[in-house]
Amino acid sequence: MNSFEILEYIAWAISFLLGLWMVVDLIRTNRAYSEEVLLSSREGDIDDALVIDPTHQGGHR
Amino acid sequence: MTQTTAVHGEKVSLLRVLGPGHVWALGVGIVLVGEYMGWNFAVGKGGALAALIACWVAGLLYTCVAMIDSEVTSTVAAAGGQYAQAKHIVGPLAAFNVGLFLVFAYTMLEAANAITLGYLVQTVGTMAGFEGVHDKPFIVLTIVFLAWLNYRGVYATLTFNLVITAIAFIAIVILFAAVRPWGNEVLKLDGLLNGLPYGWLGVVASIHFGLWYYLGIEGTCQAAEEVRSPPRSLPLGTMTGIITLLIAATMTWYICSGLMPWEYLGQAITPLFDAARLTDSTFLMVLLFVGTMFSTLASANGCINDASRAWFSMGRDHYLPVWFGAVHPKTRTPYRSIVFLVPVAVVFAYFAPLDQVITFSILSGLLGYTYMSFNVIMFRTKWPLGTIKRGYEHPFHPLPAIVLLALCAVTYFAVFLGYGTQLVAMMVFYIIASLWFAFHRYKFVRRGDQFTMAWPRPQGY
Numbered sequence: 001m002n003s004f005e006i007l008e009y010i011a012w013a014i015s016f017l018l019g020l021w022m023v024v025d026l027i028r029t030n031r032a033y034s035e036e037v038l039l040s041s042r043e044g045d046i047d048d049a050l051v052i053d054p055t056h057q058g059g060h061r
Numbered sequence: 062m063t064q065t066t067a068v069h070g071e072k073v074s075l076l077r078v079l080g081p082g083h084v085w086a087l088g089v090g091i092v093l094v095g096e097y098m099g100w101n102f103a104v105g106k107g108g109a110l111a112a113l114i115a116c117w118v119a120g121l122l123y124t125c126v127a128m129i130d131s132e133v134t135s136t137v138a139a140a141g142g143q144y145a146q147a148k149h150i151v152g153p154l155a156a157f158n159v160g161l162f163l164v165f166a167y168t169m170l171e172a173a174n175a176i177t178l179g180y181l182v183q184t185v186g187t188m189a190g191f192e193g194v195h196d197k198p199f200i201v202l203t204i205v206f207l208a209w210l211n212y213r214g215v216y217a218t219l220t221f222n223l224v225i226t227a228i229a230f231i232a233i234v235i236l237f238a239a240v241r242p243w244g245n246e247v248l249k250l251d252g253l254l255n256g257l258p259y260g261w262l263g264v265v266a267s268i269h270f271g272l273w274y275y276l277g278i279e280g281t282c283q284a285a286e287e288v289r290s291p292p293r294s295l296p297l298g299t300m301t302g303i304i305t306l307l308i309a310a311t312m313t314w315y316i317c318s319g320l321m322p323w324e325y326l327g328q329a330i331t332p333l334f335d336a337a338r339l340t341d342s343t344f345l346m347v348l349l350f351v352g353t354m355f356s357t358l359a360s361a362n363g364c365i366n367d368a369s370r371a372w373f374s375m376g377r378d379h380y381l382p383v384w385f386g387a388v389h390p391k392t393r394t395p396y397r398s399i400v401f402l403v404p405v406a407v408v409f410a411y412f413a414p415l416d417q418v419i420t421f422s423i424l425s426g427l428l429g430y431t432y433m434s435f436n437v438i439m440f441r442t443k444w445p446l447g448t449i450k451r452g453y454e455h456p457f458h459p460l461p462a463i464v465l466l467a468l469c470a471v472t473y474f475a476v477f478l479g480y481g482t483q484l485v486a487m488m489v490f491y492i493i494a495s496l497w498f499a500f501h502r503y504k505f506v507r508r509g510d511q512f513t514m515a516w517p518r519p520q521g522y
């Protein structure tokens with residue numbers, strides 16, 4: 001196995017890990033929050049009062 | 062554990078953190094790869110002079126696009142860009158089609174960029190003496206890594222785009238200065254230009270690839286719901302973006318046409334990198350290779366951002382399953398749409414030929430531009446100047462819309478000359494999708510909820 005083949009395996013491994021991370025996080029997020037919250041975005045919301053940042057104002061419970 | 066009550070404020074929205082620089086990076090980032098590769102096939106179609114005419118004709122087309130988009134988007138400041146505009150101004154069927162044009166144009170462009178990046182890494186491996194090197198691992202890595210970046214947050218994603226796009230643009234400027242454009246020592250335009258070898262038909266045919274100089278600048282609209290000040294940032298980012306591209310496109314043509322004969326330039330894979338190699342400067346070779354890689358990455362990155370926003374907004378309006386309309390409460394991104402489009406891009410990048418993928422992207426974009434000309438005329442007719450607040454008012458209306466429509470007609474003919482079958486096949490696809498929407502999907506759409514802009518009743522209604 002030459003060093004480029006090792007590079008190819010590393011690329012596959014990173015792709016797999018990042019893909020897995022996204023899928024796991026997607027499932028965890030879907031379970032942690034209600035659909036009402038996840039789908040609460042409304043088009044053109046520009047009122048800052050409606051824009052919350054869960055890391056500062058709550059988040060997972 | 063399921064959260065039964067809504068988070069503070071009962072709403073989770075996309076994050077408004079972007080400035081005009083990010084808008085510029087989104088638009089120019091998607092497009093600049095077209096300067097590094099692709100535009101030069103216009104030279105093969107009609108010669109170097111034809112490519113210059115195509116550069117400026119397409120430049121005019123996209124200047125109209127940028128002006129029209131700036132006005133409408135500064136008013137309809139919503140994710141989904143032209144989709145949201147069509148929904149408010151034209152109607153649901155047009156909006157559905159425009160949404161699909163956007164998703165396919167950007168997802169196919171993303172796939173094409175991933176294929177190109179894989180090819181570049183494969184070429185480096187082969188040049189380094191390795192045997193049997195593969196491009197597939199790097200194609201998949203490009204798509205998955207950039208999707209992950211997009212998933213993690215829009216600010217980091219577009220700041221990353223800003224940095225790599227700026228480097229790629231500066232690389233072109235440095236190469237331009239290095240070939241001493243004011244003299245004839247390096248550039249040999251006198252000897253290399255040979256008129257129009259295929260006549261004016263060659264000029265028309267070259268317009269197909271002339272679009273590559275600017276294809277995607279309209280993507281700036283997709284950031285509408287994530288910029289801090291849409292009426293200011295969107296026109297500023299879009300107009301400075303098209304100015305940047307007009308400069309970069311003309312510089313690129315000047316450098317490459319002065320260094321390479323048209324027979325070679327017309328089929329080169331990486332013309333700007335080849336131009337750097339001809340200067341015999343290792344620094345320029347490395348710089349332009351980095352520029353090529355960065356421009357490709359930036360384009361794929363912006364495409365993921367834009368395709369996911371369009372898909373997300375269609376889901377949010379029930380034009381697609383509403384499941385796609387979710388926002389991640391922590392990263393504040395349309396995470397389901399981002400993840401859903403990853404396998405779509407991977408499948409096309411893995412199995413489809415590059416020229417087919419590119420043509421699908423160009424045609425979808427072209428259909429979107431055609432819609433824009435009708436859209437802006439309807440917009441000005443239904444809501445004349447003074448009836449609603451606009452962040453930007455484009456001049457000479459309706460001339461830009463008419464010019465845009467005429468140039469689109471010429472470009473359809475140019476595409477038909479080379480890819481007539483694909484053009485017809487794609488039209489059939491969009492007609493079938495429209496039938497599905499009209500007879501099946503539209504009953505799920507909450508008609509009253511679609512109109513979110515606080516505008517007065519349109520004139521004539």
